[in-house]
Amino acid sequence: MTPKISFRNVRKTFEIAGNAAFTALEGLNLDIEDGEFITVVGPSGCGKSTAMNIAAGLTAPSSGQVLVDDVSVTGPGPERGVIFQQYALFPWLTVRENVEFGLTISGKSKAERRRIADHFIDLVGLTDFANSLPKTLSGGMKQRCAIARAYAVNPKILLMDEPFGALDALTRVQLQDQLLAMWSKERRTVMFITHDVDEAVYLASRVVVMAARPGRLHKVVDVDLPYPRTEEMRLSSEFSELRNEVWRAVYHPAAAA
Amino acid sequence: MAVVETEHAPEATRQAPLLSGPLGMLAINIVAVVIGVILWGLVTSYGVVGLPTPMAVVTQAVIQAESGLLWSDALASLARVFTGFALGIIVAIPVGFLMGWYRIARAIIEPYVQFFRTIPPLAIIPLAIVTMGIDEMPKIFVIFLASFLSSVVATYQGVISVDRTLLNAARVLGANDFTIFRRVIVPASLPYIMVGVRIGLGASWSTVVAAELIAAQSGLGFRMQQAQLYYDLPTIFVSLISIGILGLIMDRIVMAIDSVLTAWQEKL
Numbered sequence A: 001m002t003p004k005i006s007f008r009n010v011r012k013t014f015e016i017a018g019n020a021a022f023t024a025l026e027g028l029n030l031d032i033e034d035g036e037f038i039t040v041v042g043p044s045g046c047g048k049s050t051a052m053n054i055a056a057g058l059t060a061p062s063s064g065q066v067l068v069d070d071v072s073v074t075g076p077g078p079e080r081g082v083i084f085q086q087y088a089l090f091p092w093l094t095v096r097e098n099v100e101f102g103l104t105i106s107g108k109s110k111a112e113r114r115r116i117a118d119h120f121i122d123l124v125g126l127t128d129f130a131n132s133l134p135k136t137l138s139g140g141m142k143q144r145c146a147i148a149r150a151y152a153v154n155p156k157i158l159l160m161d162e163p164f165g166a167l168d169a170l171t172r173v174q175l176q177d178q179l180l181a182m183w184s185k186e187r188r189t190v191m192f193i194t195h196d197v198d199e200a201v202y203l204a205s206r207v208v209v210m211a212a213r214p215g216r217l218h219k220v221v222d223v224d225l226p227y228p229r230t231e232e233m234r235l236s237s238e239f240s241e242l243r244n245e246v247w248r249a250v251y252h253p254a255a256a257a
Numbered sequence B: 001m002a003v004v005e006t007e008h009a010p011e012a013t014r015q016a017p018l019l020s021g022p023l024g025m026l027a028i029n030i031v032a033v034v035i036g037v038i039l040w041g042l043v044t045s046y047g048v049v050g051l052p053t054p055m056a057v058v059t060q061a062v063i064q065a066e067s068g069l070l071w072s073d074a075l076a077s078l079a080r081v082f083t084g085f086a087l088g089i090i091v092a093i094p095v096g097f098l099m100g101w102y103r104i105a106r107a108i109i110e111p112y113v114q115f116f117r118t119i120p121p122l123a124i125i126p127l128a129i130v131t132m133g134i135d136e137m138p139k140i141f142v143i144f145l146a147s148f149l150s151s152v153v154a155t156y157q158g159v160i161s162v163d164r165t166l167l168n169a170a171r172v173l174g175a176n177d178f179t180i181f182r183r184v185i186v187p188a189s190l191p192y193i194m195v196g197v198r199i200g201l202g203a204s205w206s207t208v209v210a211a212e213l214i215a216a217q218s219g220l221g222f223r224m225q226q227a228q229l230y231y232d233l234p235t236i237f238v239s240l241i242s243i244g245i246l247g248l249i250m251d252r253i254v255m256a257i258d259s260v261l262t263a264w265q266e267k268l
Helices: A048-056 A095-105 A110-123 A139-152 A169-185 A197-203 A231-235 A237-251 B002-014 B022-045 B054-067 B069-101 B103-117 B121-132 B136-160 B164-172 B177-214 B220-229 B233-261
Strands: A005-014 A022-032 A037-041 A063-068 A080-083 A157-161 A189-194 A206-211 A216-222
Touching: A005 A048, A022 A048, A022 A216, A037 A048, A037 A197, A048 A063, A048 A080, A048 A157, A048 A189, A080 A139, A080 B164, A095 A110, A095 A139, A110 A139, A139 A169, A169 A197, A189 A197, A197 A231, A197 A237, A206 A237, A216 A237, A231 A237, B022 B054, B054 B069, B054 B233, B069 B103, B069 B136, B069 B177, B069 B220, B069 B233, B103 B136, B121 B136, B121 B177, B136 B177, B164 B177, B177 B220, B177 B233, B220 B233
Parallel strands: A037 A189, A037 A206, A080 A157, A157 A189
Antiparallel strands: A005 A022, A005 A063, A206 A216
């Protein structure tokens, strides 16, 4: 079976004024299977967001390529939904209008847009706020709206760039569970960027650990815990072993290697 | 008169909890204006300064209003402002978008905008009169210039300040350049455009009055210039106050439109 997303020797360098080029990403090779939920964790400067932006088609690689269904990525496309850390909701549109944004572009009829939007708004629990403007929502609600908006255009892949990074710990845990519940209902291939080791282990079937200077893949940790994930699992010894393994790989890349 | 003043003050302090509300603020506004007019009346009626009393100005205003002169003057000034201002905005918004969206357009237009921005629009009047004659054209042109220059910069700023994440969000949802322009750039830069509109209207209004002082046969500025020849201070006051009130009303209308159009903004 061909992988859903395939990073093939992806390299990205940035020019720094008056200085040599900075290598954000060095020869990344990674295959993500269809329907898989992987998390990418690593210190800042490890190129995890760069990798995601290249897969999203928002940044061009300096060399190498990303294949989605064996087709090289050349730009953004609605089959790859992106969820940003800063929510990126259109503040002049209501929750429903935000969720309908992508559906309007794909030329769906008004009734069809309404039906799909309401379905996903319901799924993220924002039905009571469908007609509210983003400024009236909390951070967690904004991100739920952004998730509904990404899901609405029916992408095969969800690329999430530290989506819960700006939220408080409690909201973060709630959204992790909601995201997993949604993922098991509406299965998509997910690439989830985070700097939180607990989050990385709790969500993923595989954790990709990256290292910095130059940004590169360091280690892949398989998470053998079954889905659905539960609070008890979070407290289990298997979980803490996995978490320790990822933690060591993130914070002591040389020692772990 | 001094009694009236002291009567207001304790009343205002008694209502202290109410004062922070909008009605309380309005009450303080009114009291402040009333006190100002009373002071004006005091210094003029006792001859401290050689200015007309409030009564003399009101009498002159009533005479002008009854003869229709006040209305025709105000109308003449307003017509010039709206023509020049509307033309300025209509041209400035597309040019501002062009400058924000295309680097080439910015490189071509920006030197001109920055250069003419440093010249007060009034300094163009002699040139405008020589080249366009003494009828409405030169005045409207100068007002056009004043509103265009302030709005074009604001629009351009708005376009280049659009949050890149919003552009990316639209792009990954499948939006092409035209959709991004229409559904992201335009609404996102609206608050900036409204700031430009407000500054542009203020600039237009001050320019029209000055332009009428220099060259006009009607308008509030022209009326003041005529009154100056006859040492007619009440008329000058009537014109000045009319200019102030009309300017204030126009500014408030723009603010009201702005608060409706940009109600979605997260205000701190």
